[in-house]
Amino acid sequence: MKDAEPATLDQPRLVPGRACGTCMMCCKVPAIEEFGKPPGVWCRHAVSGKGCNIYPDRPQSCRAFYCLWMQDASFGPEWKPEKAKFVVYVQRNGANIQVAVDPSFSNAWIRPPYEARIRQWVADGAERGRFVFVRIGPRMIALLPGGDVDLGRVDPDDEIVVSRRPGPAGLVYDVEVKRRTAATPASLA
Numbered sequence: 001m002k003d004a005e006p007a008t009l010d011q012p013r014l015v016p017g018r019a020c021g022t023c024m025m026c027c028k029v030p031a032i033e034e035f036g037k038p039p040g041v042w043c044r045h046a047v048s049g050k051g052c053n054i055y056p057d058r059p060q061s062c063r064a065f066y067c068l069w070m071q072d073a074s075f076g077p078e079w080k081p082e083k084a085k086f087v088v089y090v091q092r093n094g095a096n097i098q099v100a101v102d103p104s105f106s107n108a109w110i111r112p113p114y115e116a117r118i119r120q121w122v123a124d125g126a127e128r129g130r131f132v133f134v135r136i137g138p139r140m141i142a143l144l145p146g147g148d149v150d151l152g153r154v155d156p157d158d159e160i161v162v163s164r165r166p167g168p169a170g171l172v173y174d175v176e177v178k179r180r181t182a183a184t185p186a187s188l189a
């Protein structure tokens with residue numbers, strides 16, 4: 001839930017007239033790195049029906065965050081996160097799309113009309129290096145042109161790497177999770 005703020009050079013272009021209103025989904029589904037909030041649980045500063053109780057002092061990642069519903073007029077009212085029960089946003093690499101689903105409604109993204117459009121992003125983006133990931137709490141699913149890959153638990157610090165190689169029927173996509181929190185090898189301990 002964001003109050004109206006003056007535009008700044010860093011602020012993305014928002015759809016005129018579109019506002020968060022009563023939505024607070026981005027206070028639940030993404031991770032907040034500044035205070036280690038895991039994905040899929042309410043931020044401890046979120047107050048139901050009221051918003052953020054540290055609003056003037058909220059971290060930078062909250063100030064900078066705007067979901068695609070706020071930025072893209074092609075998303076109709078059914079895509080507003082508090083209604084859809086998931087938040088669509090561009091990941092930090094500026095290319096990949098994340099569909100961060102409320103774990104209380106884990107199948108929300110496969111309901112019509114959502115899944116068909118999400119699958120279209122997969123089909124249109126892969127050859128250009130733009131991939132789509134569904135996050136449901138700690139769990140991540142990579143939606144690749146050859147099929148979905150359930151990556152299991154992926155922590156916010158982990159890196160997901162998608163690679164392409166030629167196959168007999170076209171490009172083949174592989175996905176790998178590089179764990180940032182991997183145990184220190186015994187030989188280095």
Ligand code: SF4
Pocket residue numbers: 001002019020023024025026027065066067069070081082087
């Ligand atoms: S998910 Fe989008 S609409 Fe909802 S509070 Fe966050 S930025 Fe606003």
Ligand code: SF4
Pocket residue numbers: 001026027028032043044045046047051052053054055058059062
């Ligand atoms: S600090 Fe405030 S704006 Fe940021 S996630 Fe928590 S409740 Fe939401």
